[in-house]
Amino acid sequence: MHKNSMHKNFPMVPRVIFGRGSFGQLGQILTLKRKSEEAPFIFLVDDVFEGSEHITNAIPLEHNDRIIFISADEEPKTTQVDALRDEIQATYAQLPSGIIGIGGGTLMDLAKAVALMLTNPGSASDYQGWDLIKNPAVYHVGIPTISGTGAEVSRTTVLTGPYKKLGLNSDHTTFDQVVLDPQLTEGVPKQQWFYTGMDCYIHCIESLQGTYLNAFSQSYGEKAYDLCKEVFLSDELNAEESQDKLMMASWHGGMSIAYSQVGVAHAMSYGLSYLLGTKHGIGNCIVFNHLEEFYPEGVAEFKKMKEKHGIVLPTGLCAGLTDAQFDTMIDIALSLEPLWENALGMDWRNTITRERLRALYERM
Numbered sequence: 339m340h341k342n343s344m345h346k347n348f349p350m351v352p353r354v355i356f357g358r359g360s361f362g363q364l365g366q367i368l369t370l371k372r373k374s375e376e377a378p379f380i381f382l383v384d385d386v387f388e389g390s391e392h393i394t395n396a397i398p399l400e401h402n403d404r405i406i407f408i409s410a411d412e413e414p415k416t417t418q419v420d421a422l423r424d425e426i427q428a429t430y431a432q433l434p435s436g437i438i439g440i441g442g443g444t445l446m447d448l449a450k451a452v453a454l455m456l457t458n459p460g461s462a463s464d465y466q467g468w469d470l471i472k473n474p475a476v477y478h479v480g481i482p483t484i485s486g487t488g489a490e491v492s493r494t495t496v497l498t499g500p501y502k503k504l505g506l507n508s509d510h511t512t513f514d515q516v517v518l519d520p521q522l523t524e525g526v527p528k529q530q531w532f533y534t535g536m537d538c539y540i541h542c543i544e545s546l547q548g549t550y551l552n553a554f555s556q557s558y559g560e561k562a563y564d565l566c567k568e569v570f571l572s573d574e575l576n577a578e579e580s581q582d583k584l585m586m587a588s589w590h591g592g593m594s595i596a597y598s599q600v601g602v603a604h605a606m607s608y609g610l611s612y613l614l615g616t617k618h619g620i621g622n623c624i625v626f627n628h629l630e631e632f633y634p635e636g637v638a639e640f641k642k643m644k645e646k647h648g649i650v651l652p653t654g655l656c657a658g659l660t661d662a663q664f665d666t667m668i669d670i671a672l673s674l675e676p677l678w679e680n681a682l683g684m685d686w687r688n689t690i691t692r693e694r695l696r697a698l699y700e701r702m
Contacts, residue, residue: 365398384441443487488592
């Protein structure tokens with residue numbers, strides 16, 4: 339077990355509502371948090387829902403509230419967060435009553451980051467790291483429409499900056515309110531459902547096999563792991579049960595890593611994402627597929643899930659990369675020291691060489 343003289347005082351999401359149709363209670367929830375008629379709620383919404391009846395038309399707009407549609411095709415960037423913050427500040431005389439993120443991990447990370455940057459000076463890139471945020475965020479709400487990332491529960495918002503891909507990890511990042519409505523995950527394309535669900539599965543494997551493991555993270559990780567196996571390997575569940583259980587797996591998986599850490603797949607997938615823009619879920623899958631030497635049982639089971647759902651991963655991502663490009667990916671991966679320490683212990687630098695990482699990337 340990871341020994342540390344200081345125990346984490348971890349911020350939980352203080353309020354969460356779960357249930358099919360619970361999205362319909364958003365208006366009630368927000369009414370209590372409105373600061374004034376001039377202080378809007380800003381809804382950051384995945385643009386796939388533009389014109390969608392069950393999501394966009396159900397958003398409870400009042401006064402000068404506003405929906406901003408955002409594409410989730412690319413991973414969230416510090417420059418994008420700064421631009422959104424600047425636009426909101428230029429448009430409204432008052433600080434917003436709240437920021438609400440509706441979508442997958444990208445939209446939830448953007449909502450968390452914009453809420454933080456409305457109350458902290460400078461650029462989002464100034465805060466990439468651990469505990470650099472000084473001021474509490476404006477009120478912010480997370481509403482996932484796909485399950486797996488754990489972004490709804492985590493104290494980080496992962497952003498690609500000018501020099502690195504790293505989260506704004508802080509006690510102020512966590513959402514003030516989360517709405518978990520499994521109905522909102524209906525109609526997610528199958529591949530996306532798989533890749534994002536596997537983000538959760540990989541969280542579980544990395545947390546449960548890590549050196550930071552403790553009874554707190556283990557209890558959540560084991561529950562999430564069991565739920566993932568049910569959703570991705572069992573034939574017993576109907577569509578509704580599967581949606582409900584995967585949403586709970588995502589929550590529990592997020593709780594597990596919140597009190598421990600992720601590992602090799604996440605460290606290496608940050609490298610792919612920074613250099614090639616590979617989306618987080620699929621990036622994790624591409625990397626994890628080659629990590630038998632670190633997670634033999636987990637990778638074998640992952641391959642079974644992949645086969646069962648007819649998923650074919652892209653190959654040749656790193657074909658034709660230059661030495662400099664490989665070095666960039668390796669630098670990014672190696673900079674995520676807590677992830678390597680969790681995966682392999684304090685002396686991880688003795689086993690993880692640049693050559694070993696390069697050889698792994700070359701297989702992807």
